[in-house]
Amino acid sequence: MLGAVVSIRTTSLLRTSDIANLILMKQSMKTLLAKSVLSVALALAPLAAFALDHTHAGWSALLKKHIVIAADGKSSTARYGEFAKDRAAVKKYIGELEAVTKAEYDGWSKNQKFSFLANLYNAVTIDLMIEHYGKIKSIRDLGYRPWDSVWKKKIFKLFGNEFYLDGLEHEVLRGKGNFDDPRVHYAVNCASTGCPMLGTEALQADKLEAQLNDLEKRFLSDRTRNRYNEATKQLEVSKIYDWFKVDFNSGFKGINTTNDYFAKFAKELSDKPEIQQLIAQGKADIKYLDYDWTLNDAKR
Numbered sequence: 001m002l003g004a005v006v007s008i009r010t011t012s013l014l015r016t017s018d019i020a021n022l023i024l025m026k027q028s029m030k031t032l033l034a035k036s037v038l039s040v041a042l043a044l045a046p047l048a049a050f051a052l053d054h055t056h057a058g059w060s061a062l063l064k065k066h067i068v069i070a071a072d073g074k075s076s077t078a079r080y081g082e083f084a085k086d087r088a089a090v091k092k093y094i095g096e097l098e099a100v101t102k103a104e105y106d107g108w109s110k111n112q113k114f115s116f117l118a119n120l121y122n123a124v125t126i127d128l129m130i131e132h133y134g135k136i137k138s139i140r141d142l143g144y145r146p147w148d149s150v151w152k153k154k155i156f157k158l159f160g161n162e163f164y165l166d167g168l169e170h171e172v173l174r175g176k177g178n179f180d181d182p183r184v185h186y187a188v189n190c191a192s193t194g195c196p197m198l199g200t201e202a203l204q205a206d207k208l209e210a211q212l213n214d215l216e217k218r219f220l221s222d223r224t225r226n227r228y229n230e231a232t233k234q235l236e237v238s239k240i241y242d243w244f245k246v247d248f249n250s251g252f253k254g255i256n257t258t259n260d261y262f263a264k265f266a267k268e269l270s271d272k273p274e275i276q277q278l279i280a281q282g283k284a285d286i287k288y289l290d291y292d293w294t295l296n297d298a299k300r
Helices: 002-048 057-066 080-096 102-106 108-134 165-173 205-220 258-264 273-280
Strands: 067-069 074-076 154-157 161-163 227-229 234-236 285-288
Touching: 057 067, 057 080, 080 108, 080 154, 108 154, 108 165, 108 205, 154 165, 165 205, 205 285, 258 285
Parallel strands: 234 285
Antiparallel strands: 067 074, 154 161, 227 234
8 A cells, every 4th residue: 555655656746747847848949949030030130131122212312313304304414523422322322232142133023123233234334434523525435445345344243243334234134035125225324425314213113114115205206316307308316226226126016127116206206297107107218326425414
């Protein structure tokens, strides 16, 4: 009988001990889990903090401040002297874009990618002009021949690699299969009078289609760069359409020839119905104008 009592008490004590151990183990697991969650949160915090702002609000603020739109709304110039006072902000914005990894980029929408690349091109070009402002009259003064071209100098980073403007435009933005959109030529600005205007708002994914269409129409309706000459009976257009005719004849939106492209914008290219009809029918002879490489400086 005594042995049975001792056995029961021992079993009871063992059960109490087991329960205590289970409680301690449970508390330890909770503590470990809490620490693990905290560690993950701390690890992800930098990623959240440095996630790219796809509205590009910082760049828009700088453009609104320093880009001057012409009275007719069809071209623009830059206050490079004033822009220089905000160079730290320009550098900060470029740094944010340079910090983007290929893995992040690959997870974005097509419009987010396009906006990112075009804004990077424009910001780097603006910064280049700021750096040399007062010493040059054209971006080509920094080199334009194959062996010294400013567009081939590695002056910024893309996905951690040293990169260059020509590569960004012709290999990535114009690269076959990437975007296949001729409106890229209205999205990037080469700091020259002959170039399509730089707007006062950064390109943004959710607005991109409307922004590109707007820039396209503004450029084509600018009579200093695209017009019908009644004296010569020729449609005089920017050299851009000659240099990059492969893009404008690529089948984008069903357009396969240069004449077809201009036919779509007959109303932008002329104010006269009879000339609009001529252009719309694809019967206008085309002449490509000389390109104006003069710096698009608001102080000119």
